[in-house]
Amino acid sequence: MEQFSMEFAIVIAASAIGAGLAMIAGIGPGIGQGFAAGKGAEAVGRQPEAQSDIVRTMLLGAAVAESTGIYGLVIALILLFANPLVGILQGALGL
Amino acid sequence: MNGPKILFEIPLMGGIAVTETVINSWLVMVILTLLAYLGTRRMERVPRGAQVVVEGYVGGVYSLVEQTMGKDKLGFAPYIGTLFAFSLFSSLLSLFGLRPPTADLNTTVGWALITFALVQVSGVRRKGLKGYLKGFLEPLPMLLPLNIISELANPVSLSFRHFGNIAGGMVITMLLYGFLGWLSSFVFGSFLPIFNDIPILQVGLPAVLSIYFDLFTSILQAFIFCMLTMVFVAMAMD
Numbered sequence: 498m499e500q501f502s503m504e505f506a507i508v509i510a511a512s513a514i515g516a517g518l519a520m521i522a523g524i525g526p527g528i529g530q531g532f533a534a535g536k537g538a539e540a541v542g543r544q545p546e547a548q549s550d551i552v553r554t555m556l557l558g559a560a561v562a563e564s565t566g567i568y569g570l571v572i573a574l575i576l577l578f579a580n581p582l583v584g585i586l587q588g589a590l591g592l
Numbered sequence: 593m594n595g596p597k598i599l600f601e602i603p604l605m606g607g608i609a610v611t612e613t614v615i616n617s618w619l620v621m622v623i624l625t626l627l628a629y630l631g632t633r634r635m636e637r638v639p640r641g642a643q644v645v646v647e648g649y650v651g652g653v654y655s656l657v658e659q660t661m662g663k664d665k666l667g668f669a670p671y672i673g674t675l676f677a678f679s680l681f682s683s684l685l686s687l688f689g690l691r692p693p694t695a696d697l698n699t700t701v702g703w704a705l706i707t708f709a710l711v712q713v714s715g716v717r718r719k720g721l722k723g724y725l726k727g728f729l730e731p732l733p734m735l736l737p738l739n740i741i742s743e744l745a746n747p748v749s750l751s752f753r754h755f756g757n758i759a760g761g762m763v764i765t766m767l768l769y770g771f772l773g774w775l776s777s778f779v780f781g782s783f784l785p786i787f788n789d790i791p792i793l794q795v796g797l798p799a800v801l802s803i804y805f806d807l808f809t810s811i812l813q814a815f816i817f818c819m820l821t822m823v824f825v826a827m828a829m830d
Contacts, residue, residue, distance in 0.1 A: 571759075574593075578594075
């Protein structure tokens with residue numbers, strides 16, 4: 498059971514701010530996947546009979562580009578739900 | 593959101609915890625075995641009924657492997673087919689209210705390690721040990737640390753991509769249910785106190801959103817995992 502000391506409050510507050518900052522990584526996949534979708538639409542317009550191949554390639558590229566956004570989400574989830582910093586703090590304070 | 597619940601412990605070697613993930617994986621194995629058995633029960637030359645679906649799936653997997661890896665590597669198709677079916681059915685378990693096994697990082701790291709071992713062993717078998725080690729020195733010898741890092745980053749990114757998508761969908765669905773429960777007790781609870789416990793607004797909207805979060809994401813992530821496995825193995829063997 499943690500005591501509600503100032504150190505604990507600072508660590509929890511910093512974790513919450515850090516979780517929010519980690520989600521700024523969501524800008525990258527937004528721009529990248531939008532660009533990929535635009536190129537995919539252009540390719541379909543140029544050659545409509547290759548649509549299923551183009552759509553499959555576009556989805557493949559979009560899902561790989563999403564991975565850095567997912568890394569940011571994993572960091573945010575760790576900070577909110579499985580925070581290791583509180584354990585380090587308790588170890589340092591000798592509780 | 594918590595981790596998977598530990599349901600019981602096997603008292604060997606200091607208590608091996610059997611979690612929800614393991615139990616749900618057993619359920620997926622039973623489902624897949626049952627589907628395979630029912631699809632091939634009375635096989636005939638001209639397929640009817642369930643055999644059409646199973647033959648369509650196997651034919652699709654073989655044609656995908658041939659298209660992505662080339663005709664000489666069709667031996668990998670059973671592994672790819674199993675991986676795709678296991679990943680798809682594991683992630684689709686969230687449609688039934690169970691915790692999907694792929695929302696646990698252990699599952700996806702296990703599959704990514706199998707892929708990593710497959711890539712390295714295929715590279716060594718095809719090119720010989722010296723050719724495989726020399727491949728790290730291409731195109732420039734001073735890129736050796738970068739090549740090693742990029743080789744090690746592949747299973748990490750494979751596992752985290754799959755885990756992050758499925759676990760993120762699970763978190764969003766849980767938050768959505770919590771919000772709709774609060775909203776229904778806020779809107780209706782003021783004039784009909786019985787509605788404080790019946791979250792009536794939870795009907796409808798989560799089903800629409802789960803078409804993206806559960807159905808589309810599961811199929812896409814299973815497909816991506818298999819495609820990337822095939823591409824890595826094909827690149828290591830050439």
